[in-house]
Each structure stands twice: as structure tokens, then as C-alpha cells.
Amino acid sequence: MVPPSRGEQRVSGREHAIAMTRLNVNGRLVEVNADPDTPLLWAIRDHVGLTGTKYGCGIAACGACTVHIDGQPIRSCATLLSAVSETQKIVTIEGLSPDGNHPIQRAWRELDVPQCGFCQSGMIMAAAALLAEKPQPTDADIDEAMTNICRCGTYNRVRAGIHAAVRGRTSG
Amino acid sequence: MNKIDRIRPSRRSLLKGAGALVVGFHLAPKGALAQAAATPAQTPEINAWVVVHPDDRIVLRMARSEMGQGTRTGLCQMIAEELHCDWSRIETEYVTPGQSLARNRAWGNFLTAGSQGIRQSQDYVRRGGAAARIMLIEAAASQWGVPAAECSARDSVVTHAPTGRTLRYGQLAAAAARLTPPNPVPLKDPREWTVIGQSKPRLDTAAKTTGALVYGADLKMPGMLVAVPRRCPVFGGRVKSFDAAAVRNRPGVRHVLAVGENAVAVVADTFWQAKTALDALPVEWDGGENARVSSATIDARLTEGLDAAEAFVGNSQGDARAAIAGAARKVEAVYSYPFQNHAPMEPMNATVVWTPQRCDVWCPTQNGEAALVAASQAAGLPQQQCDIHRMDLGGGFGRRTTHDWLADAVLIARQVPGVPIKTMWTREEDMVQGRYHPVTKCKLTAGLDANGEVTGLHMRISGQSILSFVFPNALQNGRDPVQFQGLNASGAESAIGYTFPNLLIDHAMRNTHVPPHFWRGVNHNQNAIYLECFLDEVAHATNQDPLALRRKLMANHPKHRAVLDAVAERIGWGGPLPAGVQGRGIAQQMGFGSYVAAAAEVSVSPRGELTIHRIVAATDCGVAVNPKQIEMQVEGSFVYGLSALLYGECTVKDGAIEQTNFDTYNVLRLAEMPKVETIVMPSGGFWGGVGEPTIMVAAPAVLNAIFAATGKRIRSVPLKDQDLRRA
Incomplete structure (x- = not known):
């Protein structure tokens, strides 16, 4: 196959709706550069890069996107990035246990x-x-x-x- | 731990390792086993199933796809049974359809549907294992200078019994690869099996418990962009216009594209950016004539077909019309079955890199070869310049045997050459752009003599044909043979389990603009409801026990009857009901080469709320490769079948599907799931499927139990639309 390459360069001035949000994911502080209206699910998948948390419906109906916030199970597809603070501990499937032995x-x-x-x-x-x-x-x-x-x-x-x-x- | 090369299943990665033994079989064009062949890995050998690496790893190359049904583990059991290898060192790899094409279809059929992942592969996969074992033993015997007959193989080690010498498979692989393959290749007597028939744990569970398994939707590539498409919601409609400028400057948006005649897509840095821009994109659709179609107009068309003069005959014995006309008494009923969406948990997706010279696609598919054809056509490139790199599926159920979504993904990527584009559907798109369970109605008429015995049965099906949409070339003078699944006069795949003195089963084909498709269980799903519930009606109308009536008609169908008897016995048919249970129902059917039956116990509250307390299922699949896997498929089949029974319905308004997500297309949840008891009773001598058969008996068993509990005969599903309160 042909090596993937960037087709275009980003045009400046398009990021007006993008802001920096800090999250505590699996015990690690991460910075997410995204629209604050982005659902937490997509921040985790596309910005933090953890894809174990799945998109199934986008309306909190199926639970494929379930993560823990301070120990509580929440449906991350219906939780906005702006509603989560860096003091809240987010745990995804990748962080449920150190060695997969929960x-x-x-x-x-x-x-x-x-x-x-x-x-x-x-x-x-x-x-x-x-x-x-x-x-x-x-x-x-x-x-x-x-x-x-x-x-x-x-x-x-x-x-x-x-x-x-x-x-x-x-x-x- | 099973390791699968998902991202770079290139020739090099498949064949890496000097001196690896590669054994396989050439499949003649018609799929017949033709000739064994083995060559060292470096040479362009043909048709390889088994690779033995110098470090003793055994790699099974899979043509079928894994979507949760356990085919990966089952196929490994086939290989291990004959290869006598160390089970803990077995791995699998997906071969690509491009590799198979380059070797004259070396791996045969890639289709993973029709419950045939195991049964249609078992012969050549077992022979692949057996040939490899024979050659490894031969290599060892030659090295020791002893007769091969004095050597045996076990757990990837060849032993020369008289001297106690041993050699590992990995040490023998290079020498074995240079030997002439045996021909013919004998297989073990099934009585000697030690791996087939065992409940081996699945090989791919661990990665599914940690989030580590990478599905198509999870794929990442350097520089990748994400496309979110939307098609005209009216099937057959087109895009009239869209205003790309309205969203082009939104954050992350790179391209706003037309996709063929009927769709648009936004390409952005992330899914969410593309999805929200698409939601904001002004699009004007032209639904054309189809925009006038609704569920009511479709229903009227199907109703007309119930009494139409012309129909395709599926099964005819004697003269049913005359028998019914002359009958002392008649019983008649009309049933119906709706459109349903497959709704796999992973929405449609494909990642494509297109250049003017080449098109590569990474995706979950149930048929690599069909995916290659679709990619080639959409890419405008010959198949030899395209390939499909398969990922494990997040559910298939038939939806991923067709590749409309893949073609659209290629059409998008063609407009952004050289850039990896992951096209991802929203759940909403998945719901309204499905390929649906066909919609049908059925009028059943039974003629009875003065003693209440059935003298003739006419079953008139009216509605959609899957083949006429999917494979019109497979129609037989216009007739769709698949329409009659479970109702055929004979055959090893889906024969009816009853003998009636006079019988006519025919089909008035009434197609709609809503595209139908194979949907786990396929036409069995409605055919089993129609026949099994109507027989129940006949039994009650003639004061006969539903089991006793069936058994009278099943004298010539011992395998059908055996599974029915098994569930009747286990559930305590005819005996007192357990506390809380109000009624029992039974049903049986043959499909996908297997015989299945179910018995259900239910209750209905005064408010009409259904509780399914217990279901007993029996399966005779001939050979049971992995009983635990079969139990899982039976349990899963009940979830799928009961979801369809309780909730599954897509309706049409202004030419479009009305249900857009799981809020309007509900499915069964854990709390509603009954206890399932599975009886696996392989009678031997044939290979039946297990992924689908149980679905077909789930609904009729419960519907018959509801009648027993309430006296209400439900003839139209799903139950969410029905009032179950006692009459």
C-alpha cells in the first residue's frame, strides 16, 4: 500500500471553537484540545487515543461507552467535555486494572x-x-x-x- | 494468547520465517478438493492453510471471519485434531482476498454467513492439518533413517517409539516443507477425535476484556481523516443540492463531498467534528416516487398478494386446494412479519487508502471476496490492484455480507487520494440505511375431516424476496428458492418436518423499495412463526395436544421429532406448571443443516406484561465441534430472536425508515432474558450450522406459550404493538 500522508495542511483560524481541557484519565493528567461541547466519549477516543471505550448509539441508550467518573458508571457519549473537571477521576476499560485482572x-x-x-x-x-x-x-x-x-x-x-x-x- | 496480524496482513508478514512449513490444498473452481501441495515458504506456493514456524508456533490462515460466533476457535480445533499440535501455540491470521485471488482462489469461499463458517470449511481445513502431520512425521523419520510407521506425533513433537528419540515440529518444518504432500490425505475416524467435540475455551476472549482488541471503528493511521456520510433517507432517492460553504469553515472540517448520486459526506480531523458539521449541512433530497410509500401502502400490496392467482410454488404434495374445498371444516389465519434492522453494535465503517494505482481497505466484513469486488468497482481499479484487510467484526448478523457502506467509503477516499479516510456511520445512519429483514404476510388454510385430522394445508406467503434484490441471477424462472427455508419438501439444508396428505406452499412475490437482506435466521424467522403457530391453532381448534398433533405428522421425520421430543421431555410437557408459570409452548424447525426445537414457559400479568420464565432448546447439528460454543450460540440466538419478537420493527413513512436509534428500535435487555437450558444432541454423520438455527424457534415457542397462558393468538409481531391482556 501507499504510505499514508497528510492530504492537506490545517488552515489557521479554524479553531475558534476549540479550547484546552484537562482531564484525569486512568490516573494520568491529559490535555484535550477540543470543542468543549464534544462528548467525553470522543475526547477519550479521538483525543486521548483510548479506543477501548466504544461508540454504539450516541444517545446513552446502549452503554457501550460506559466509563467511571469518581467510581460512578456514566455513559460518556452523553457527557460533555465541559461538564468534566480535572479533579474528577475518569477510569476507562484500559485503566480498570493494571494487568487486566479485575x-x-x-x-x-x-x-x-x-x-x-x-x-x-x-x-x-x-x-x-x-x-x-x-x-x-x-x-x-x-x-x-x-x-x-x-x-x-x-x-x-x-x-x-x-x-x-x-x-x-x-x-x- | 492468540495473535492476529490485523494491520499489515501482507504477504511478507504471512510468510515470514525461513523454512516455515506451508501446507494447503488447491480448491478446484467448484470448491472440490483437488490436490495437495506444499512448498517452502519463500516460493510462491498455492493454497496454504497451515504454517509451522521454526519456533513451534502453528498458524492457521483463516478465510472465514470472526464476529463472535467462535469460528476462529472451531477452525483451530479442526487443525489441531489432525495436526496433533500443541494447542497453546495455535494462532490465526486472516488471509486477504487479494492473496487468494492471486493464487487462483486458493482459500476458496470467504463467506461467513448461513451458519457455515465451520461446516463448509471443515473438510479442507482438517485435511490441511492431516497433511502437515504426515509430512512432519516423514521428515523426522527421514532424519532418523527409520520407517515413518515407527513414529508418532503428539503436542507438536514427533517421537520414534523404539528409541525414544524426539524432534519438535519447529525443528522439522523446513525439511517437511520440501516433501511431496500426501495424496490422498486420510482423516481420522470421528470416534478417535480428542479435540473436536471438546469445549475448548475461545482463543480471542482476553483482548475483549481489556479494550485491547482493535475493531475497524478503532483503527488509527498516521494522517488519517474521518468521514461521516449521509444518504438520501428515501431508498432510491438522490441528492438534489447541498451547501458545502455553510460548514466548510467549521473546526476540523477538510472536505464536504458528494458521494455518488445519493449521499453527502463531511471529512474532518475527528468523528465529532465531521458528524456535527454534517448535521449542520443544508441538504435538499429528492426522494422521487418512493417518497409516497408508507407501511400502509406496503401492507396493502402484501395483503393483495395473499389471494393473488399467480404465485411461485415452493412445496406441493397432492392437491391441497381440492382437499380444503372438500373439507368438513376449515381453519384459516393471516400472519405478518415486519422489516427489522440487523443493528450490530459496531456501526458500519471502513478505512480506505486510494491512489490512482491502488486501493486498500481495512474493515469488518463477513465476505472478504465480495468486499474486494465492491472495492474494485468503486475504486475504478482492477481487483488485482485492491485488497481487503479484515478486522474482527463488532457484530454482523448478515449486514456485513453486503458492502454498500464499503463502496461509499471508497467513493469518499477517491476524492482525497493518498490520505487514509476512515468512514464511520452514525447509529442513526445505520438504522435508516440498513438492509432489512424482508417484510411478508402469510395466509394459512387447513382443511380438516370430521375427526379433526388435517386433510390439506395451503400456506400462501406474500411479500419481499431477498434474492430478487441481492442476487437476481439466482432466481429460478423468477422464483426465489430461499423464500421457502424450512418448508422445502426435502434436502439436507432446510426441510419441512411434517407430512401432510395434501400440501401447497407458494409465494406471491411483492417487492418494495426498502432493500431486503439476509438477517440472522433469514426467512426461517417468519416461516417458523407462520407454520408452528398455525399448527398450534389447528391443535387447539381440534382439541388436540400441540405436541401430539405434531408427532402424528412427523412419522417420516425422525430427526425433527427427536429434538422436539427432547425439549418436551425436559420442560415437563403435559405436566403441572411451576409456580408463576401460566403456559407452555413448543416449536421445531430444520435450518442451516441442523434440527432445533424450543419449549418456553411464560406468564402474562393482568396488565399484559410478558415474563418468559424459562426456555429449553435442543440442537442436533450432526457433529458438535465445541459444545460450549454451541450453548453460547443458542443463548445468543434467543437474545436475537426474542429481541425481534418483543421489539423488532422498522416502519416506513414518506419512503424512509422511521426508527433512528435504540430509543425507537429497542432490543432485549438483560433483565428480560429468560433462563436458557441447552440440549446439544449431535446424532452424527452430518455437519449442521449453529449460529442461526435456534433463532427460528424462539418466537413461535413463546407465541404458542402466550396463547396457552392467555388464550390470545398473536399473529403479528413485534409484541410491543400487541395487547397481551386476556380476552
């Missing part, structure tokens, strides 16, 4: 939960937040917290995975 991630591997996997970053972030809030969630808790959409159909394994993560954590 109890939810371990349980997900043990049970082979993902199918296509595109929704699973959001699923895992939602499940991890649930466990943080309720260490021993009931099925009703899981029903209420896990509203993410999966089209492949992993729901029953997501439920089993959450229960397995509880067992793994309490036994290990």
Missing part, C-alpha cells in the same frame, strides 16, 4: 463471556461499578444495573460472570 475481567475470561466483544468494555465497566457499590449483588441488582445492550446475546453469561466474580473475590 475480578470481573478474570470472571469474564473464565466464563468466556464475550462474543463479538464490541459491547463488552461497557458491560465490564458497568459490572465493575455494580460490584464496587454492592459487593454481593442479587439478580435483581444485576437486572437494574446492567442495562447495556448486547446484540450477540451474552446476557446470561454476563449475569453468571458477575456472580462468579463475587465468588472469586470472596474465595481468593
Whole structure:
């Protein structure tokens, strides 16, 4: 293939709506040079460069974009960059654990939960937040917290995975 | 850990490693296995499936695509079974359709649909593993100067039993590659299998738990720009005009483009800049005649077809019309099935670099070869100057077997030569520019004798043909044979499970301007509802048990009956209902080469709220390669099928699809998901698919259970539009 090259140079004077925002992402302070109306999702994906957080709907309906802000699960596609301050701790799937061994991630591997996997970053972030809030969630808790959409159909394994993560954590 | 070269699947990366053993088979044009061939890696050999690297890594080259269905793991089990290799060292690579084209279609069919990723590849992939094993043993025997018959292979090590000497596959690869491949290549007796049939963990799970897996939507390249397109919302319409100047000076915007006759696109530094500029772009569309079409006009056209004189015959036994005319009693009902969107979680996308000499595309596709054809046409370049670099799919379900989105991405990139352009659809575009589950209606008429026995059945389907839109050349004198999935008189793919004294199944083709497509389960989805729910109606109308009625008609269809019996037994058919359950329903169907049945337990609250308590599913897929993977596909099929049953409906207003996102096109969520019990009961001797079959029985089993619970017969889906309260 032909080596990719920049087709044009940026024309100056176009950045009138662009501003510098500082974010704390996965424990790192990063500067994002974007329109403050940009959803956090796109700041994370296109500016910070972390693509584990997915775009699925853009209207907070599917949960593929779920990240934690100060431990709370939020849908980053419907959270504006301007609404997040640098004192708030944003955690994405890449920062959930240092080595991919959060109890939810371990349980997900043990049970082979993902199918296509595109929704699973959001699923895992939602499940991890649930466990943080309720260490021993009931099925009703899981029903209420896990509203993410999966089209492949992993729901029953997501439920089993959450229960397995509880067992793994309490036994290990 | 499975490693896949996603970004640079070039020849060099595929063939790197001096002395690697490359074994493969030539597929004759009709797909028949012709001749084995093996050559050292440096020479331009043909048709390679298995590569053994000097460091003992085993690489399976995949023609099929992975979209969550587990084909990658299943294919590796095929190779490992015959190769006797170390399972922990197996990796896979996607071959490109360009590489296959350059080698006379060495890798055969790339299509990953119709639940055939395993069943249509198993023979030549297993032979690839077997040939490699034979050659590695031969190489070792030759080195030791002993008969090959005294040597055996296990876990990537060849052992000479009499002396206890061993050599690793990696040490033997270079010598083995120089040997003449065996011909013919014998395969193991299935009774000797130790890998096929095992619930091996998936090879690609880990990267899906850390965000590390790079999907097409995640691709980044130096200097890449992002394009967001929008087509005329009315299918068949065009762009009348657009005002590029209105958005050209917005931040990050680089280009505002026409895409063919019917679309526009904004190219910007980031997705969000392109998307918001596109939203602000004034566009005037010309929907033409199609702008007058609505769901009501389509429904009227389909209704007319239910009684039309002319129809294509799909299955005819005896004289059903005469039997019904002379029957003591008739039962008749009309059913309907709506348009539905595939809605994979990853919206359509493709990254393209186009120059006047070459076009490269990185994308998730279910058919690399079809993608190459689409790219070549849109690029204005011969296929030999194009290639498709596949990424794992964020869902497919049939949508990614067709490449309208890829063609548009190439048309965009052609206008920005040399620059990588990632074209990404919004969810809204994905919803309104889908390729939809076909819309049909069905009138079923049964003639009954004085004892309530069925003397004749006429099933008239009216509605859209997929083939007439997708592959018109595959029509048979105008008739679409795919229309009759699950209703065919015979065959190994999708035969009906009942014998009626007189039967007529025909199709009045009534196409619309809304493009139909293969949608996971395809025409089985409605055909199973039509036949399985209507048989339920006949059973109740004649005071027969729905299972007993079916079994009477299934004497000549033992495999269909076996799966039905299995679910009936497991759910306790005929026995007392568990607390909270109000009714049970059953259904069966054969499709994609497999026999499936489902039994459901439901309740309906006084306010009409449905709860599906439990579903039992049985699958006879002949050979079960990986029982755990099958369970996952069965569970997933229920989610897909129940989503369709509960919520799936696209409606048409002024020629355009009205549902634009998951708020208006809802899908099943975790809280609604019933407990699923899967019975995998492979009877052996054939290879059936598992990715789709269960979908077709999900809806009819639940609909029949709803009738048992409430006395309400639902003949039109989705249920969100229906009042389930007791009559």
C-alpha cells in the first residue's frame, strides 16, 4: 500500500471553537484540545487515543461507552467535555486494572463471556461499578444495573460472570 | 494468547520465517478438493492453510471471519485434531482476498454467513492439518533413517517409539516443507477425535476484556481523516443540492463531498467534528416516487398478494386446494412479519487508502471476496490492484455480507487520494440505511375431516424476496428458492418436518423499495412463526395436544421429532406448571443443516406484561465441534430472536425508515432474558450450522406459550404493538 500522508495542511483560524481541557484519565493528567461541547466519549477516543471505550448509539441508550467518573458508571457519549473537571477521576476499560485482572475481567475470561466483544468494555465497566457499590449483588441488582445492550446475546453469561466474580473475590 | 496480524496482513508478514512449513490444498473452481501441495515458504506456493514456524508456533490462515460466533476457535480445533499440535501455540491470521485471488482462489469461499463458517470449511481445513502431520512425521523419520510407521506425533513433537528419540515440529518444518504432500490425505475416524467435540475455551476472549482488541471503528493511521456520510433517507432517492460553504469553515472540517448520486459526506480531523458539521449541512433530497410509500401502502400490496392467482410454488404434495374445498371444516389465519434492522453494535465503517494505482481497505466484513469486488468497482481499479484487510467484526448478523457502506467509503477516499479516510456511520445512519429483514404476510388454510385430522394445508406467503434484490441471477424462472427455508419438501439444508396428505406452499412475490437482506435466521424467522403457530391453532381448534398433533405428522421425520421430543421431555410437557408459570409452548424447525426445537414457559400479568420464565432448546447439528460454543450460540440466538419478537420493527413513512436509534428500535435487555437450558444432541454423520438455527424457534415457542397462558393468538409481531391482556 501507499504510505499514508497528510492530504492537506490545517488552515489557521479554524479553531475558534476549540479550547484546552484537562482531564484525569486512568490516573494520568491529559490535555484535550477540543470543542468543549464534544462528548467525553470522543475526547477519550479521538483525543486521548483510548479506543477501548466504544461508540454504539450516541444517545446513552446502549452503554457501550460506559466509563467511571469518581467510581460512578456514566455513559460518556452523553457527557460533555465541559461538564468534566480535572479533579474528577475518569477510569476507562484500559485503566480498570493494571494487568487486566479485575475480578470481573478474570470472571469474564473464565466464563468466556464475550462474543463479538464490541459491547463488552461497557458491560465490564458497568459490572465493575455494580460490584464496587454492592459487593454481593442479587439478580435483581444485576437486572437494574446492567442495562447495556448486547446484540450477540451474552446476557446470561454476563449475569453468571458477575456472580462468579463475587465468588472469586470472596474465595481468593 | 492468540495473535492476529490485523494491520499489515501482507504477504511478507504471512510468510515470514525461513523454512516455515506451508501446507494447503488447491480448491478446484467448484470448491472440490483437488490436490495437495506444499512448498517452502519463500516460493510462491498455492493454497496454504497451515504454517509451522521454526519456533513451534502453528498458524492457521483463516478465510472465514470472526464476529463472535467462535469460528476462529472451531477452525483451530479442526487443525489441531489432525495436526496433533500443541494447542497453546495455535494462532490465526486472516488471509486477504487479494492473496487468494492471486493464487487462483486458493482459500476458496470467504463467506461467513448461513451458519457455515465451520461446516463448509471443515473438510479442507482438517485435511490441511492431516497433511502437515504426515509430512512432519516423514521428515523426522527421514532424519532418523527409520520407517515413518515407527513414529508418532503428539503436542507438536514427533517421537520414534523404539528409541525414544524426539524432534519438535519447529525443528522439522523446513525439511517437511520440501516433501511431496500426501495424496490422498486420510482423516481420522470421528470416534478417535480428542479435540473436536471438546469445549475448548475461545482463543480471542482476553483482548475483549481489556479494550485491547482493535475493531475497524478503532483503527488509527498516521494522517488519517474521518468521514461521516449521509444518504438520501428515501431508498432510491438522490441528492438534489447541498451547501458545502455553510460548514466548510467549521473546526476540523477538510472536505464536504458528494458521494455518488445519493449521499453527502463531511471529512474532518475527528468523528465529532465531521458528524456535527454534517448535521449542520443544508441538504435538499429528492426522494422521487418512493417518497409516497408508507407501511400502509406496503401492507396493502402484501395483503393483495395473499389471494393473488399467480404465485411461485415452493412445496406441493397432492392437491391441497381440492382437499380444503372438500373439507368438513376449515381453519384459516393471516400472519405478518415486519422489516427489522440487523443493528450490530459496531456501526458500519471502513478505512480506505486510494491512489490512482491502488486501493486498500481495512474493515469488518463477513465476505472478504465480495468486499474486494465492491472495492474494485468503486475504486475504478482492477481487483488485482485492491485488497481487503479484515478486522474482527463488532457484530454482523448478515449486514456485513453486503458492502454498500464499503463502496461509499471508497467513493469518499477517491476524492482525497493518498490520505487514509476512515468512514464511520452514525447509529442513526445505520438504522435508516440498513438492509432489512424482508417484510411478508402469510395466509394459512387447513382443511380438516370430521375427526379433526388435517386433510390439506395451503400456506400462501406474500411479500419481499431477498434474492430478487441481492442476487437476481439466482432466481429460478423468477422464483426465489430461499423464500421457502424450512418448508422445502426435502434436502439436507432446510426441510419441512411434517407430512401432510395434501400440501401447497407458494409465494406471491411483492417487492418494495426498502432493500431486503439476509438477517440472522433469514426467512426461517417468519416461516417458523407462520407454520408452528398455525399448527398450534389447528391443535387447539381440534382439541388436540400441540405436541401430539405434531408427532402424528412427523412419522417420516425422525430427526425433527427427536429434538422436539427432547425439549418436551425436559420442560415437563403435559405436566403441572411451576409456580408463576401460566403456559407452555413448543416449536421445531430444520435450518442451516441442523434440527432445533424450543419449549418456553411464560406468564402474562393482568396488565399484559410478558415474563418468559424459562426456555429449553435442543440442537442436533450432526457433529458438535465445541459444545460450549454451541450453548453460547443458542443463548445468543434467543437474545436475537426474542429481541425481534418483543421489539423488532422498522416502519416506513414518506419512503424512509422511521426508527433512528435504540430509543425507537429497542432490543432485549438483560433483565428480560429468560433462563436458557441447552440440549446439544449431535446424532452424527452430518455437519449442521449453529449460529442461526435456534433463532427460528424462539418466537413461535413463546407465541404458542402466550396463547396457552392467555388464550390470545398473536399473529403479528413485534409484541410491543400487541395487547397481551386476556380476552
